[in-house]
Amino acid sequence: MIFKTFRGRFVFVSSAVVSLLIIVFAIFIYSSYSKALMEAIDRSLLLVAKKGSAGEAASDPNISVELLKIANNEFYQVITRQGKVTIAYLESNYPWPVNRKLIDSALKGLPQFETMTYKSENYRILYYPVDADTVLRARKSQESFDRAVTELKRLFLFSFPPLLMISLILGWVFAGKMLDLVRKMKLLAEQIRQGKWDKRLALESYGKEINELGLILNEMVDNIKRSMESQKRFTADVSHEIRSPLTSLRGNIEVALRKKRPPEEYEEVLRNNLSDVIRLTRLTDNLLFLSRAENKILALRRQWFDVKHMLESVIEGFREKAMVEGLAIIEDYQNELELNGDIELLEQAFSNIIDNGMKYTPRGGSITIKSREEGEVVKISVSDTGIGIPEDQIPHIFERFYRVDREQSRRLGGTGLGLAITHWIIRAHNGEISVTSTVDKGTEFTITLPKLTEISI
Numbered sequence: 125m126i127f128k129t130f131r132g133r134f135v136f137v138s139s140a141v142v143s144l145l146i147i148v149f150a151i152f153i154y155s156s157y158s159k160a161l162m163e164a165i166d167r168s169l170l171l172v173a174k175k176g177s178a179g180e181a182a183s184d185p186n187i188s189v190e191l192l193k194i195a196n197n198e199f200y201q202v203i204t205r206q207g208k209v210t211i212a213y214l215e216s217n218y219p220w221p222v223n224r225k226l227i228d229s230a231l232k233g234l235p236q237f238e239t240m241t242y243k244s245e246n247y248r249i250l251y252y253p254v255d256a257d258t259v260l261r262a263r264k265s266q267e268s269f270d271r272a273v274t275e276l277k278r279l280f281l282f283s284f285p286p287l288l289m290i291s292l293i294l295g296w297v298f299a300g301k302m303l304d305l306v307r308k309m310k311l312l313a314e315q316i317r318q319g320k321w322d323k324r325l326a327l328e329s330y331g332k333e334i335n336e337l338g339l340i341l342n343e344m345v346d347n348i349k350r351s352m353e354s355q356k357r358f359t360a361d362v363s364h365e366i367r368s369p370l371t372s373l374r375g376n377i378e379v380a381l382r383k384k385r386p387p388e389e390y391e392e393v394l395r396n397n398l399s400d401v402i403r404l405t406r407l408t409d410n411l412l413f414l415s416r417a418e419n420k421i422l423a424l425r426r427q428w429f430d431v432k433h434m435l436e437s438v439i440e441g442f443r444e445k446a447m448v449e450g451l452a453i454i455e456d457y458q459n460e461l462e463l464n465g466d467i468e469l470l471e472q473a474f475s476n477i478i479d480n481g482m483k484y485t486p487r488g489g490s491i492t493i494k495s496r497e498e499g500e501v502v503k504i505s506v507s508d509t510g511i512g513i514p515e516d517q518i519p520h521i522f523e524r525f526y527r528v529d530r531e532q533s534r535r536l537g538g539t540g541l542g543l544a545i546t547h548w549i550i551r552a553h554n555g556e557i558s559v560t561s562t563v564d565k566g567t568e569f570t571i572t573l574p575k576l577t578e579i580s581i
């Protein structure tokens with residue numbers, strides 16, 4: 125059951141790893157410690173044997189006895205190749221069989237060791253070659269070794285359960301802490317499912333990565349909320365924009381049909397209707413453009429073109445309107461300035477900006493268009509001496525359907541989508557667009573385009 129939960133699994137795995145580490149560590153310590161102890165015993169036996177077998181010592185039991193005092197009264201024998209004991213010190217009654225195999229091996233020149241048990245006590249025994257036919261045998265109790273090793277084993281055995289316990293507890297607490305955030309995320313998801321879009325995760329000190337995850341989640345909820353709201357607003361705006369020309373069309377037609385009229389009046393009605401239809405067409409065209417742009421199915425058709433020619437051809441379309449409305453167009457271009465981009469889209473972008481300049485500039489004003497090369501970029505500015513934009517509204521004018529004065533914009537044939545489209549076109553060319561404006565003084569749009577850019581859609 126417990127393994128079904130993440131917490132259970134985590135505690136199990138972490139404790140298993142900790143146990144394994146403790147066991148490996150214990151085995152390592154145990155083996156190197158006991159090896160070192162055993163080597164110390166062997167070394168002391170060898171030392172005694174070396175002295176005991178030097179010169180006459182091997183044949184003179186008295187000298188040997190002196191020597192063996194150094195060796196803590198340990199057992200000591202001299203044995204022939206055939207296994208006959210010639211000299212013995214501290215000989216006891218207990219059987220102490222001679223290991224013929226070890227005698228033979230020792231006589232080949234290498235000291236041999238063995239461990240023997242007598243009356244449940246362990247002894248370390250050394251066979252040490254004296255000459256071609258004699259071996260010296262020495263014995264040392266392993267008691268202190270056995271005690272130390274047993275002590276070590278006990279230490280490991282007793283410390284293992286508390287260590288395992290600590291690892292279990294720490295694992296449990298740590299997993300709980302991690303799951304705390306998961307629980308909170310679950311709760312948040314639950315609340316959001318119920319439509320509580322203003323709920324967010326409260327982030328505590330979970331550690332950098334976890335906090336980052338929480339932050340991303342919060343931002344994600346923010347984004348979804350924002351895009352849902354903007355979607356709602358957009359739908360409402362679109363319906364509104366479509367509704368007003370349709371209402372006006374319907375009203376016109378109904379009035380026209382109320383009674384028989386002379387042909388001139390019908391013509392008048394049709395002319396009015398045409399302007400509403402044009403408005404609707406423009407709106408749907410713009411909406412279509414934005415939706416294709418957003419769905420990334422609008423590809424840039426790039427080519428090299430002369431900036432001055434492009435701007436001149438855009439201005440051409442406004443000359444007549446400027447004359448009628450009493451506006452001056454001032455042009456200040458840098459010659460031989462080339463750009464790589466989609467000329468049709470860029471013409472549309474500049475046309476939108478210039479159109480705005482003309483719409484929002486009273487009679488007698490002027491529109492100035494400038495182009496300049498600045499290092500790797502081309503800067504094109506469009507400034508007017510018009511009504512300006514209040515500072516707090518500037519950040520919003522690139523939003524779809526945002527208009528400072530909706531009625532005025534509509535009267536002037538605007539859909540409120542022009543700048544949104546322009547913004548998208550400039551961004552698609554990796555460019556930037558910025559605005560500075562003073563109310564009643566004028567507005568300046570500055571577009572910065574890199575001369576050569578990778579296609580960004």
Ligand SMILES: Nc1ncnc2c1ncn2[C@@H]1O[C@H](COP(=O)(O)OP(=O)(O)O)[C@@H](O)[C@H]1O
Binds near residue numbers: 476528533537539
């Ligand atoms: N040159 C300008 N002078 C004053 N206001 C401007 C200017 N250009 C844009 N605006 C404001 O920004 C809004 C959005 O512009 P735009 O998207 O082109 O919509 P539209 O031209 O259809 O009204 C306009 O309604 C207007 O309020």
Ligand SMILES: [Mg+2]
Binds near residue numbers: 476538540541543
């Ligand atoms: Mg416009």
